[in-house]
Amino acid sequence: MSLPDIAPELAAGMPGLRGRMLAHQPLADLTWFRVGGPAQVLFTPADEEDLAYFLARLPGEVPVTVIGLGSNLIVRDGGVPGVVIRLGRGFNAIAVDEGYRLRVGTAVPDVKAARAAADAGIDGLAFYRGIPGGIGGALRMNAGAHGGETKDVLVEARAVDRAGNVRVLGNADFGYSYRHSDAPADLVFTQALFQGRPGEPAAILAEMERITAAREASQPIREKTGGSTFKNPPGHKAWQLIDAAGCRGLMRGAAQMSPMHCNFMINTGGATAADIEALGEDVRARVKAHSGVGLEWEIKRIGIPAD
Structure with a gap:
């Protein structure tokens, strides 16, 4: 089944869009399995404001699917109907906040967040070194490894809903359980705030090296x-x-x-x-x-x- 090109019609209703919208874009190269069909439309927003603009003007009948780094994803061979959203450079900022907190864009790889925390002397996030994905996926599925889980360190997260509204969810709003959250399915997460504790960078980096060695030896x-x-x-x-x-x-x-x-x-x-x-x-x-x-x-x- 060939999915029709709906990109021109969507673009016509969004004259102020700054992100990139592509029709029939292959997705296989965006997944670690390197398999699967195309997105009917692939949209990469410029930033959170652009994402909100897009979602507010997207017709309600068009389905939306969000993908991250593609590390735990199978895209079926017939492709993905509707719009596939993939966050890019506009969502990869990392900032150190007071009180041993780390603010991270959801396009940031987990390993990069772990390294930034280590460099800042923030302990408690080293477990992300062992998770081959991005922060957005970690929020959605309560990603964890090596004795740590997202629910243990998350303070709050920003998201844009299907109507284009920016929302902030606290940890309790996720209803976390093992590899699962109850967060509304229509939310596109854009940023997360994590709480760590004081630590020595050298000791944190040593723990990350231990995690790396364990992964390479067993996976x-x-x-x-x-x-x-x-x-x-x-x-x-x-x-x-x-x-x-x-x-x-x-x-x-x-x-x-x-x-x-x-x-x-x-x-x-x-x-x-x-x-x-x-x-x-x-x-x-x-x-x-x-x-x-x-x-x-x-x-x-x-x-x-x-x-």
Whole structure:
């Protein structure tokens, strides 16, 4: 199915738009799996004001999907209908506030936020070194690793809603739980404020190096992967359930459950999004049959299948 070009009509109703709007823009290169179809429209706003202007004038029937760095994302082969928003340079500022606080744009990679905190002597954010994504995704899914989670350090976040209104949410407004938030789905987060504690930069950097070494030793981080595929079910570790069900190294087309860490899927070369998603469903079925435990996807899947 070919998605019609709606970009000219949208642009006509937004004469003051400063961001970049592209029709039928490929998304595969924006994801770590390197698979998937195009966005019907890809919009990169210039800044928060431009984003608010765009959303306030976007027809209500046009769906909106927000993507970040694409580290835990499968874009289906048929592409993504409506508008895909991807934040860029206008959302990558980092500032140190008083009281060991760090203010970060949501396009900033987690690792860069961790490094900025370390350089400023702000402890408590080093765990972000182990998360291969951006701050926007961290807010949405309560990203965590190595003993820390977003809910532990977030003070508040700014966002723009579908009507173009700027909103500020406190930590409690997110309703955080394990790899989940109850924040309204129509919000596009633009900035986060984190609370740390006093620390020595050298000691924080040493902790980040430890996290880096642990990741490199146990995860296929140099492959085309999407990070952890499934959430850990209560009382279990997903990788142990997958391993026990005989799924380590399992393949579907050119998609494979990593032999190194079997809760990671990898594109060994030439896999389609359908291959990767079908492999994940194969694993879920085998784990369910073997242990009775239902695995829940941690990787986000968007778009429509190919014809």
